Amino acid sequence: MTSEKLDRRKKYTRMVLKDSLLQLLKQKSFSQVTVKEICERADINRSTFYAHYRDQFELLExxxxxxxxxxxxxxxxxxxxxxxxxxxxxxxxxxxxxxxxxxxxxxxxxxxxxxxxxxxxxxxxxxxxxxxxxxxxxxxxxxxxxxxxxxxxxxxxxxxxxxxxxxxxxxxxxxxxxxxxxxxxxxxxxxxxx
Structure with a gap:
């Protein structure tokens, strides 16, 4: 796979994770949000999440x-x-x-x-x-x-x-x-x- 496709995929994954966290924050406080919920909303598995961020705190930061x-x-x-x-x-x-x-x-x-x-x-x-x-x-x-x-x-x-x-x-x-x-x-x- 070319690096351009990887970069686009990486950008897309990060965008979807960010959007998912923001949507969850409309419904509940940050202390109630879990990585599992972010992944479910983004339709991404947890190992993909952890390839980009340590936890939900790093994503928010x-x-x-x-x-x-x-x-x-x-x-x-x-x-x-x-x-x-x-x-x-x-x-x-x-x-x-x-x-x-x-x-x-x-x-x-x-x-x-x-x-x-x-x-x-x-x-x-x-x-x-x-x-x-x-x-x-x-x-x-x-x-x-x-x-x-x-x-x-x-x-x-x-x-x-x-x-x-x-x-x-x-x-x-x-x-x-x-x-x-x-x-x-x-x-x-x-x-x-x-």
Missing amino acids: TIEDEIVMDMKQYMNTYNLQEKEDALKMTEKLISYFAAKQEELIILLNVSDETSFERKVREVAQASIRSEWIISEQTDQQLSSYLTAFIISGSVHVLKMWLLGGMEEPPHKMAKLINNLINHGIYGTDWEMFP
């Missing part, structure tokens, strides 16, 4: 890490010190989240049992600390509070948006988040949601 890596790529593409770039990056990131809505809702709902939300926060914190609001003159403790405030607020706004059916388009959400970050509540243009 792989799903989380793929999204986190995509986030890092979006965030590293833009210079967040430039307002236009920050807005473009936020819009691209929100559009990506919209495309991954189902996965993100599932992953954020199991976040008590997984590290997904923590990983998202760490990526955002690293990006903000490296080039956005933190300057050499900023007090280290103050900068920690600022980044925690910005990240927590942004994550919760995005969760509300995803769970609420994403009624507003990504560009409006990006504008809202960036205005809140850059200008606070009183400096924000509230006319963006007519």
Whole structure:
């Protein structure tokens, strides 16, 4: 068999296993999901599962890490010190989240049992600390509070948006988040949601 066929088969198997786990997470908590159930849903035998993943924890971590890596790529593409770039990056990131809505809702709902939300926060914190609001003159403790405030607020706004059916388009959400970050509540243009 050619390596191309093997690669396609490997990709397909991993895709089916990921989809099966996500479907199970719609019905039950992660602590109740077994490898046997994932394999039954995927119509794959357990030895095939173990050829790809150690257990269901590694499978879930792989799903989380793929999204986190995509986030890092979006965030590293833009210079967040430039307002236009920050807005473009936020819009691209929100559009990506919209495309991954189902996965993100599932992953954020199991976040008590997984590290997904923590990983998202760490990526955002690293990006903000490296080039956005933190300057050499900023007090280290103050900068920690600022980044925690910005990240927590942004994550919760995005969760509300995803769970609420994403009624507003990504560009409006990006504008809202960036205005809140850059200008606070009183400096924000509230006319963006007519």
